[in-house]
Amino acid sequence: TECPIEYHAIIDSTNSELMRRLQTKQKLSSGHVLVAEMQQAGRGRRGRAWQSPFGANLYYSYYWQFDAGMQAAMGLSIAVGLAVYDALHSLYGIAVELKWPNDIYLNQQKLAGILVELEGQVEGPCHLVIGIGLNICMPESASKHIDQAWTDLQAHLGQIDKNQLVVQLTQSLSARLAQYKETGLSDMVAQWNLLNAFKGEVVTLSTGQRQWRGICEGIDMQGGLLLRQDGELKAFYGGEISLRKG
Ligand code: ATP
Numbered sequence: 001t002e003c004p005i006e007y008h009a010i011i012d013s014t015n016s017e018l019m020r021r022l023q024t025k026q027k028l029s030s031g032h033v034l035v036a037e038m039q040q041a042g043r044g045r046r047g048r049a050w051q052s053p054f055g056a057n058l059y060y061s062y063y064w065q066f067d068a069g070m071q072a073a074m075g076l077s078i079a080v081g082l083a084v085y086d087a088l089h090s091l092y093g094i095a096v097e098l099k100w101p102n103d104i105y106l107n108q109q110k111l112a113g114i115l116v117e118l119e120g121q122v123e124g125p126c127h128l129v130i131g132i133g134l135n136i137c138m139p140e141s142a143s144k145h146i147d148q149a150w151t152d153l154q155a156h157l158g159q160i161d162k163n164q165l166v167v168q169l170t171q172s173l174s175a176r177l178a179q180y181k182e183t184g185l186s187d188m189v190a191q192w193n194l195l196n197a198f199k200g201e202v203v204t205l206s207t208g209q210r211q212w213r214g215i216c217e218g219i220d221m222q223g224g225l226l227l228r229q230d231g232e233l234k235a236f237y238g239g240e241i242s243l244r245k246g
């Protein structure tokens, strides 16, 4: 299938641009991809900044219309994380690890982040903008603004071909989204759990209100995180949650 890949040199945020087009009812077809060389206002979760210096890294957004509604879109970060794994594994033979709900780690350092934004009703069609920021070659000047351990592909692989990565990522994403549409997370949970960066570790989960400490047991069939506390399993859902080791 033919889908456009739209390139911009500079943009505020590839996610913001697609969200604006949705809000102003501009036509987009599923699979429309937008890539920029630089973002002036790259966004992470909860209003945090995503460092997006010129030329080096990948700033990528993918539009997808999903007919099953918002409720079903909740597990989507899981499918997207697996798509990033698939793309990097098939191109370079590396095995990244996944941190719930939406981070990609390589050697315990953050390589990429996923930001899924949606527009729509609880029932009925739902418009999704799937943003992926993936570090390829991070300049020194930007890296000092990142307040956690991070890495980029070049540190592990040397020079890489960004266009090839964009094409593979788009294919992997389309395949995982098609799978999600057909069978939801049912064939993805076990695979995700094998790639869980915090598998069996003591973690602290923070919602705005309080913190929970327990052993990370992976995800359930809805994509919620399972914490074991005093032998009891508790599941957590929703995006505004943060997870830390220890
Ligand atoms: P959480 O704190 O909720 O567990 P998180 O640490 O991944 O998740 P997010 O809001 O998802 O936080 O992502 C933003 C964070 O990612 C920033 O606070 C910064 O630490 C880090 N970050 C920002 N830009 C980059 C980048 N280009 N590469 C790697 N990490 C980055």
Ligand code: BTN
Residues within 6 Å of the ligand: 012, 013, 014, 015, 016, 039, 041, 042, 043, 044, 045, 050, 058, 059, 060, 061, 102, 103, 112, 113, 114, 115, 131, 132, 133, 134
């Ligand atoms: C996170 O870990 O917080 C998610 C980061 C997502 C960054 C990507 S870069 C492309 C897209 N545009 C944005 O402004 N954010 C996402």
